Amino acid sequence: MTLLAPAQRPPGDPSLIFEAPGLSGKPALHALIAGVSEYANLPGPGEHGTPAGAGLGMKRLSSTSLTAYLILDWLVKAAGAQCLHLPLGTVRLLLSPTAKEVAATAAPSAHGTIGLPSMTQLQVPRCDQDNLCAAAEAWRRSARVHRDGATFFYFSGHGIQRTRNDQLLLLDTFGAGGALSKHSVDVSSLRNGMAPYGNNDGRGDPAAVRPDIARTQFYFVDACRSAPSRMLSYEDSRPGAVWDVEYADMTDDRRAPVFYAAIPAGLAQALTDRQSLFSMALLRCLSGQAAYPPDQSADDRRSTNWHISSFSLNAGLPARLKEVNAAHGGNQIGLADGFTEDAVLCYVKEWPLVPFQLVIDPESALAGTRVHLQGQSGRNLGLEREFRSPVDPYPFTISLEAGYYKFSATLDNPAPPLRDCPAELYLVDPLRSRTWKATMSHGR
Structure with a gap:
């Protein structure tokens, strides 16, 4: 498969790095991947302070954009090997990398990503509020054409939580001052905005109607869920909005699990200048280390192929995280939520x-x-x-x-x-x- 060069992308959709020909209106997998390391308003190694303490004591990261890049590499390779459950329809990418991460991808063989363009060659938008909103809206438009389609979302960067049941993803302008949560998005609102919606009373936005949006959706949130004490002192701290979330007027019959790298109040850990521990465990799972055996009662590729599904990931990720923790001295504990029926993401070409x-x-x-x-x-x-x-x-x-x-x-x-x-x-x-x-x- 060939990625779109910057000049080939639609003017209003610069994050679109892949669009499969001939799949318009057909079931396909639509991906949105984002990584933030270079938080320009946060101090780097050896530096101190942010304007008015707006960064909650956080610092720039070293490997989260590279993590997103490696997830993209897996997705591209899986699509090229025809291992995805559905053909890859579109891929959108946002990166805010450090100079070291950019340089590392110029020598892709060091990361096992031979064939994937470097970050410099990709030239994708930074992961700020405007760019994420635009990419998410375009991603949703791609996903709403067929209910048998699927979506894939991966974010790697800083995160915080206000309450036990939410998580804010911090965008690359975080720490610029103003409201603390201004440069963030809420995972639950992002997911809720991908629910089916019919505008049945005629009072909503006709452009947001999506009765046939993809009913299979995978969310991977590779970020901390800590609750900084300063956040707890505020009565109301609202994140920036990706979109307006309508009142439900259709049955939400999605299979849309969320896989969190951290438990509530927990931290997401990473290897400096390499990648996150959660992504290491996830990629092990996707390579076959969380595969279900062939199911002879199935009427698709599951009948003959080992396969990775939402249920198998939920079963396999804890064990693979333990292995990664043991190998790298980590203490990463993940959590998954939002399960209904099982959903297949990909297949394993060889037996694991x-x-x-x-x-x-x-x-x-x-x-x-x-x-x-x-x-x-x-x-x-x-x-x-x-x-x-x-x-x-x-x-x-x-x-x-x-x-x-x-x-x-x-x-x-x-x-x-x-x-x-x-x-x-x-x-x-x-x-x-x-x-x-x-x-x-x-x-x-």
Whole structure:
């Protein structure tokens, strides 16, 4: 797929970097991705203060625009490999990057994004209030043509909350002075403005009518949800409006989950000059580490393909976040909300590879035990491996293609209280336990 060069974009829609030909009026996925790192009115590393303390003690970020860029890279690659559940219809992008982030994307091989233009080449608008409002309105127009379509929203940057159930996304002019929440948008109002609306009483804006808006919508909010004490001292602090949200006059039958990087009052963490921990976990999930197995009762690609859905992401993200936290010393805890029915986002081209461990209980039996595995399904059929200590490092570790396996363990010299562990059929699945335990003693 080819992205639109700046000169090819509609004059009133400069954030539009991709539009598929031939999909007008057909079900498609429409994406809006935004990343803010370079908060011009916030202090950078080693600097202090903002005008009248308007920045709530926050500082510029180093990796959130790069995070958004990497999410774009995944989306483009998934579309090119025909792994999305729906064809990619449009992509809109807003970035407020640091100079380091811009420079990093000029050498895309360092980030695994070969083929994606650099930020300099993309030349997309900054993520300020006017640009976000314009991009969101255009995104909504694209999404309202077919109820069987889908949307994808990803924001990475600063965020705060006023109450437990809301979150404000801070745009790149935050800290300029005036009302603290002036340069922000509310996640709930953004989502509510994407609900179906018919203007059934004829008193609303005819241009906002959207009875056939896409009923499948994915929202990813990669930002803090902390509640600064100064915010709590204000009686009413209203964010800037992306659009007017009408009273509901149609049944809101969307499948529109929201995946938050942080729990209420929590922080979103990132690796300096690299990317956020939440995005690392999410990209692991999207690569197959949160996939559901083929569903033979389905009447689409789910019947033969491992697939990523809203439910599978909800099941897989916590585990993948734990892995990322362990690898990078993080403490990221996410939260998901707004679930109704399951909705498929994409498919996995190859069967997922699952890091797997085989352990022995009790460990005192390790020296005289052999662990066997045999593939029992699909491309694993006929695969055989044997592990024993000290030839193989313990715990025994292997990457297995998802599917059914038969595991067993035998003793070289069985004697009470130890015994062989009989064969067990086990489904190796990205969302199941990744450890099989051989119980080698009676009474356990």
